[in-house]
Amino acid sequence: MSDAVLAVSGLTVTIGTRRGPARAVAGVDWSVQAGQTLALVGESGSGKSMSVLAATGLAPRAARVTGSVRLLGSDFTALPADRRRRMRGRHVGFVFQDPMTSLNPVLSVGRQVAEAGEEHLGLTRRAARTRAIELLDLVGIPSAAQRVDAYPHQFSGGMRQRVVIAMALACEPDLLIADEPTTALDVTTQAQIVELVADLQQRLGTAVVWITHDLGVVAGIADTVAVMYAGRIVEQGPVEAVFDRPGHPYTSALLAARPEPGAGGGDLVTIAGAPPSPHDLPAGCAFWPRCPVRGDARCEHELPPLVPVAGAHHVRTFYPQRPDGEGR
Amino acid sequence: MSAPTVSPSEGQLRRAASALRHDPLALTGAAVLVLLVVVGVAGPWLAPSGINDVDVDRMLQAPSWAHPFGTDELGRDVLSRVMVAARVSLQVGAVSVGIALLAGVTLGLFAGYYRGWVDNLLMRCMDVLFAFPVLLLAVAIVAVLGPGLLTAMIAIGVVYTPIFARVTRAGVLSVREQVFVRAAVSIGASDLRIMRRHVLPNIAAPLIVQTSLSLAFAILSEAALSFLGLGVQPPAPAWGRMLYDGRGFVTDAWWLGVFPGAAIFCTVLAFNLVGDALRDVLDPRQLTVNEARRSTG
Amino acid sequence: MARFVIRRLLQSCVVLLGVTLVVFLLLQLVPGDPVRVALGTRFDPQTYEALRARAGLDQPLVVQYFDYLRRALTGDLGVSFRSGRPVTAIVLERLPATLSLAVTAVLFALVIALPLGIVSAMRSGSFVDHAARVFSQFGVSVPDFWMGIMGILLFAGVLGWLPPSGYVALTEDPARWASHVALPAATVGLVTASILTRFIRSSMLEVLSEDYVRTAEAKGLRTRVVVLRHVLRNALIPVVTVVAVQLASLLGGVIVIEVLFAWPGIGRLTFDAVQARDYPVLQGAVLLVAALFLLVNLLVDILYARLDPRITVK
Numbered sequence: 011m012s013d014a015v016l017a018v019s020g021l022t023v024t025i026g027t028r029r030g031p032a033r034a035v036a037g038v039d040w041s042v043q044a045g046q047t048l049a050l051v052g053e054s055g056s057g058k059s060m061s062v063l064a065a066t067g068l069a070p071r072a073a074r075v076t077g078s079v080r081l082l083g084s085d086f087t088a089l090p091a092d093r094r095r096r097m098r099g100r101h102v103g104f105v106f107q108d109p110m111t112s113l114n115p116v117l118s119v120g121r122q123v124a125e126a127g128e129e130h131l132g133l134t135r136r137a138a139r140t141r142a143i144e145l146l147d148l149v150g151i152p153s154a155a156q157r158v159d160a161y162p163h164q165f166s167g168g169m170r171q172r173v174v175i176a177m178a179l180a181c182e183p184d185l186l187i188a189d190e191p192t193t194a195l196d197v198t199t200q201a202q203i204v205e206l207v208a209d210l211q212q213r214l215g216t217a218v219v220w221i222t223h224d225l226g227v228v229a230g231i232a233d234t235v236a237v238m239y240a241g242r243i244v245e246q247g248p249v250e251a252v253f254d255r256p257g258h259p260y261t262s263a264l265l266a267a268r269p270e271p272g273a274g275g276g277d278l279v280t281i282a283g284a285p286p287s288p289h290d291l292p293a294g295c296a297f298w299p300r301c302p303v304r305g306d307a308r309c310e311h312e313l314p315p316l317v318p319v320a321g322a323h324h325v326r327t328f329y330p331q332r333p334d335g336e337g338r
Numbered sequence: 339m340s341a342p343t344v345s346p347s348e349g350q351l352r353r354a355a356s357a358l359r360h361d362p363l364a365l366t367g368a369a370v371l372v373l374l375v376v377v378g379v380a381g382p383w384l385a386p387s388g389i390n391d392v393d394v395d396r397m398l399q400a401p402s403w404a405h406p407f408g409t410d411e412l413g414r415d416v417l418s419r420v421m422v423a424a425r426v427s428l429q430v431g432a433v434s435v436g437i438a439l440l441a442g443v444t445l446g447l448f449a450g451y452y453r454g455w456v457d458n459l460l461m462r463c464m465d466v467l468f469a470f471p472v473l474l475l476a477v478a479i480v481a482v483l484g485p486g487l488l489t490a491m492i493a494i495g496v497v498y499t500p501i502f503a504r505v506t507r508a509g510v511l512s513v514r515e516q517v518f519v520r521a522a523v524s525i526g527a528s529d530l531r532i533m534r535r536h537v538l539p540n541i542a543a544p545l546i547v548q549t550s551l552s553l554a555f556a557i558l559s560e561a562a563l564s565f566l567g568l569g570v571q572p573p574a575p576a577w578g579r580m581l582y583d584g585r586g587f588v589t590d591a592w593w594l595g596v597f598p599g600a601a602i603f604c605t606v607l608a609f610n611l612v613g614d615a616l617r618d619v620l621d622p623r624q625l626t627v628n629e630a631r632r633s634t635g
Numbered sequence: 636m637a638r639f640v641i642r643r644l645l646q647s648c649v650v651l652l653g654v655t656l657v658v659f660l661l662l663q664l665v666p667g668d669p670v671r672v673a674l675g676t677r678f679d680p681q682t683y684e685a686l687r688a689r690a691g692l693d694q695p696l697v698v699q700y701f702d703y704l705r706r707a708l709t710g711d712l713g714v715s716f717r718s719g720r721p722v723t724a725i726v727l728e729r730l731p732a733t734l735s736l737a738v739t740a741v742l743f744a745l746v747i748a749l750p751l752g753i754v755s756a757m758r759s760g761s762f763v764d765h766a767a768r769v770f771s772q773f774g775v776s777v778p779d780f781w782m783g784i785m786g787i788l789l790f791a792g793v794l795g796w797l798p799p800s801g802y803v804a805l806t807e808d809p810a811r812w813a814s815h816v817a818l819p820a821a822t823v824g825l826v827t828a829s830i831l832t833r834f835i836r837s838s839m840l841e842v843l844s845e846d847y848v849r850t851a852e853a854k855g856l857r858t859r860v861v862v863l864r865h866v867l868r869n870a871l872i873p874v875v876t877v878v879a880v881q882l883a884s885l886l887g888g889v890i891v892i893e894v895l896f897a898w899p900g901i902g903r904l905t906f907d908a909v910q911a912r913d914y915p916v917l918q919g920a921v922l923l924v925a926a927l928f929l930l931v932n933l934l935v936d937i938l939y940a941r942l943d944p945r946i947t948v949k
Binding site for chain 2: 649650651653654656657661662664665666772773775776777778780781784785787788791792799883884890891894895902905906908909910912914917921924925928929
Binding site: 066068095096097098099100103104106108111112113114115116117125126129130161163174177180 | 845846847849850851852853854855856857860864865868869872942943944
């Protein structure tokens with residue numbers, strides 16, 4: 011995996027809180043290649059966002075990050091803070107969850123799209139503005155030349171998310187990190203944003219890390235999937251393999267809990283119980299208390315290793331679901 | 339009464355008490371306040387000499403063992419006067435904040451509970467009072483009523499009424515829509531009963547915070563009024579007045595400027611420390627209205 | 636925007652009307668006959684009748700109020716019981732002294748509070764943060780006139796650098812004005828600075844936790860740019876209001892400080908009027924100050940709407 015745009019291994023994030031240290035991410039390995047999309051899937055609190063923020067140097071001040079991060083071939087964690095800053099925005103673009111709060115309310119959208127170009131590409135203010143109009147046009151803002159001076163509150167949620175995407179793409183980054191970019195949007199808009207990102211990815215050849223709890227989105231866009239639970243990866247591999255032959259009971263449950271498109275208001279299957287507290291992770295398999303399989307005492311006391319089931323498809327369990335597709 | 343008399347503030351108060359026990363600053367503030375109350379009550383008996391023992395032979399003496407805070411231009415013992423004056427400050431602070439609390443809470447309750455034109459009328463009146471700088475209004479009121487202890491207390495009470503009215507009204511508006519209040523309304527409890535039993539206990543937290551901070555500001559205002567000769571009248575001692583009388587001698591007799599002022603500062607600081615600690619526990623998001631409106635005058 | 640301004644203007648007018656009523660009623664609160672009280676030992680029947688008639692005190696109360704209002708609208712606030720001069724002129728000639736003191740004090744406060752508030756928020760928990768908290772707690776607890784006395788003691792007494800009190804007009808001799816304004820302005824400014832420091836700190840902390848600040852960091856902007864362009868702009872919008880309210884209340888005359896430093900501004904005028912029981916002057920000063928206060932608040936709200944694009948549209 012020498013051509014990985016971003017590769018993390020053994021990434022651990024511990025956050026100092028009032029109730030003591032909380033291990034948000036506990037030794038995670040994943041990577042994403044140029045032009046490919048990696049989907050990080052899990053419930054909120056599973057550490058999916060935190061692993062990406064930590065890998066790119068955006069973790070909160072109280073977080074302690076260990077492990078190795080290679081971004082475009084360089085050891086990112088060993089770089090001085092200023093070099094790391096200059097890679098963000100230039101080589102890595104970010105799209106965050108809530109477009110209502112991730113834009114500065116008192117700056118025009120044009121300014122906010124333009125500033126990365128001014129910072130990293132040395133564009134003049136005027137050139138950056140022209141570039142901002144191009145970018146707004148690229149992400150499908152109608153009459154971008156007029157809207158460039160408008161303020162965020164004058165846009166709808168979906169249009170704001172397009173602005174955020176334009177911002178993220180301002181320097182044509184090698185990697186786009188999309189942290190639940192559709193969660194705060196309504197269903198129609200969600201589909202448009204997913205389509206937009208997929209389209210831009212094809213045109214620009216960008217690698218994408220797409221963080222989501224919605225497996226429905228994953229199927230359409232991802233090349234590889236990593237399913238996270240309580241700070242660890244429980245299953246990862248090519249998207250078809252994971253979807254067709256899920257090896258971990260948690261993945262199976264997530265797939266079963268997915269609302270069928272077009273099925274309307276059918277019964278949603280839910281997973282009973284709640285994930286463990288990051289302050290107090292169990293010694294064994296973190297999913298064990300909620301697990302429908304419940305192999306034996308080993309599951310409770312011993313951490314299952316991440317083992318290959320077929321090719322690049324890995325599962326962290328002592329009792330993989332049978333690979334003939336029984337999990338579906 | 340079938341509606342549950344939920345009163346979250348009870349639990350809050352217990353938490354506040356335990357939090358204060360572990361906050362060294364708040365403890366110091368509380369200790370200073372206890373000392374002040376003791377001095378305020380027993381000052382005349384504790385003071386080493388009479389407050390009006392004029393003695394021209396020992397005018398403007400620097401601090402010594404006999405007179406730890408020195409003597410003033412009439413030879414009176416400054417320590418004794420500072421101790422006796424504590425009572426005036428605490429009394430004005432307590433009574434004026436009591437007036438503001440009583441009037442403000444009543445107005446705020448009615449405005450928030452009945453809303454509509456009552457609310458509009460009352461709050462516009464409060465806006466009018468808010469349009470005057472704090473000390474200026476107090477000075478004007480005392481000026482027309484005539485200077486003295488009672489008028490100073492009334493003036494300061496009037497000046498701080500709008501703050502309590504606003505805090506109360508905001509609290510009532512949010513409590514009013516909660517289930518247990520609506521339940522009480524639905525079973526036909528009288529308005530007064532609902533206000534007393536359900537609304538008031540639930541807005542106690544912000545009011546307690548406001549009260550302790552207002553005590554600090556009221557004592558500052560009293561000091562300013564008495565500095566201007568509008569507070570308690572001589573020969574009774576007041577900290578502000580002592581500073582005014584001593585201001586002409588201060589370059590020769592620093593103790594006349596230092597000690598009465600230090601007494602005001604320590605008192606106000608103690609109330610502020612306790613008030614801030616209470617706010618952190620009870621009402622962390624409360625806007626610091628009165629900080630922005632502290633009487634600079 | 637226009638509708639917003641008009642609505643705020645109307646609101647201010649209603650409050651101002653209430654203010655005139657309060658100011659008018661002040662005179663009615665004087666126990667006994669205010670003119671007789673004011674004249675005291677200088678009493679003579681002719682002056683007494685003239686002043687009473689001029690103040691309209693022989694009319695019914697309602698007539699008196701509307702009369703007062705009508706004349707106030709044309710800038711006539713009556714005549715001084717003492718000098719017989721028009722109150723409006725007396726009050727206005729005191730304005731420059733108060734204005735120069737208030738503006739200097741607020742500038743002084745900003746010079747201290749801006750860096751202190753910003754740094755203590757950016758380095759929350761650091762030494763500067765703790766120092767800022769001690770400073771602001773000190774400032775809100777210390778009586779300003781005591782600090783003034785201590786200032787006189789140190790800078791005029793011990794060091795002899797500055798005059799202990801007095802006033803020279805800025806237009807007359809800027810250097811001497813500066814040496815006279817330094818102590819009172821620093822005294823008032825320190826108290827104001829402590830209030831502002833607290834406010835700036837908490838406003839900064841609030842903005843620092845906003846999502847759009849993380850967005851700006853994710854763009855790889857320099858810390859300086861993130862702070863100046865994204866944090867400060869948003870954090871200072873509410874600060875503008877507090878600064879203006881502070882300025883407005885200082886314009887109301889820092890009575891005690893003006894008395895202490897013999898500074899002939901509105902505050903000193905109020906004090907003298909109280910001493911002399913010159914009620915029309917007291918009323919005039921209070922009314923002017925309240926009107927100024929309302930005007931500043933109105934201007935701030937409009938400025939606020941200009942600074943925050945979200946309000947303009949509503």
